[in-house]
Amino acid sequence: MIEVKNYVLLPGYETNTWLVYDANSRQGILIDPAAPSDELLNQISELHLSISHIVNTHGHGDHIGGNSFFAEGLGALIAIHELDAPMLRDERRNFSIYFNTPIRSKAADQLLRDGDFISIGKHLLTVIHTPGHTPGGICLYHDRLLFSGDTLFEQSIGRTDLPGGSHDRIVQSIRHRLYILPDETVVYPGHGPKTSIRIEKRINPFVSGD
Ligand SMILES: [Zn+2]
Numbered sequence: 368m369i370e371v372k373n374y375v376l377l378p379g380y381e382t383n384t385w386l387v388y389d390a391n392s393r394q395g396i397l398i399d400p401a402a403p404s405d406e407l408l409n410q411i412s413e414l415h416l417s418i419s420h421i422v423n424t425h426g427h428g429d430h431i432g433g434n435s436f437f438a439e440g441l442g443a444l445i446a447i448h449e450l451d452a453p454m455l456r457d458e459r460r461n462f463s464i465y466f467n468t469p470i471r472s473k474a475a476d477q478l479l480r481d482g483d484f485i486s487i488g489k490h491l492l493t494v495i496h497t498p499g500h501t502p503g504g505i506c507l508y509h510d511r512l513l514f515s516g517d518t519l520f521e522q523s524i525g526r527t528d529l530p531g532g533s534h535d536r537i538v539q540s541i542r543h544r545l546y547i548l549p550d551e552t553v554v555y556p557g558h559g560p561k562t563s564i565r566i567e568k569r570i571n572p573f574v575s576g577d
């Protein structure tokens with residue numbers, strides 16, 4: 368059974384960090400650690416979890432600020448889509464230099480591509496490449512759970528005005544890669560509250576389901 372816990376580690380950005388683990392094997396991954404947090408590190412240890420990967424849904428500064436801290440503290444590998452990997456080491460490309468403290472993460476240990484799998488115990492999460500917010504944006508899907516990064520939000524979509532963004536591509540990604548998932552799929556986004564594919568297909572004002 369997969370458990371999902373939410374943490375907001377970066378005040379002002381409200382980026383969702385997701386701790387995802389298998390309650391039986393105690394294996395898990397950490398998605399988008401926004402900032403270092405001793406408290407979260409302690410909780411992971413109290414839960415007796417072994418975290419194999421830190422997965423970044425994309426390379427923006429507000430999703431990678433805790434990478435180095437948690438990679439070291441947990442002995443975990445950093446995984447990101449190959450097209451966003453260069454953003455990790457470059458505070459200009461990840462835009463952190465323009466917004467807050469410049470952020471430079473450790474380099475990626477694993478480069479992801481569409482269709483790759485990340486395992487959590489005996490469960491496999493599928494990497495879905497969803498460009499648009501960034502060129503190498505990904506979502507992770509497993510059995511009616513979707514981690515949608517900054518691609519799909521509750522009644523909204525990720526911004527596409529930053530360099531590398533494309534409105535046409537994000538609409539295509541959502542329509543052709545996410546709206547084909549089962550309606551009852553629960554969506555855990557990079558910002559804001561969770562939602563479902565059914566709800567977004569019906570009422571998302573930016574990308575309709577027809
Ligand atoms: Zn972003």
Ligand SMILES: [Zn+2]
Pocket residue numbers: 382427429430517557558
């Ligand atoms: Zn974000």
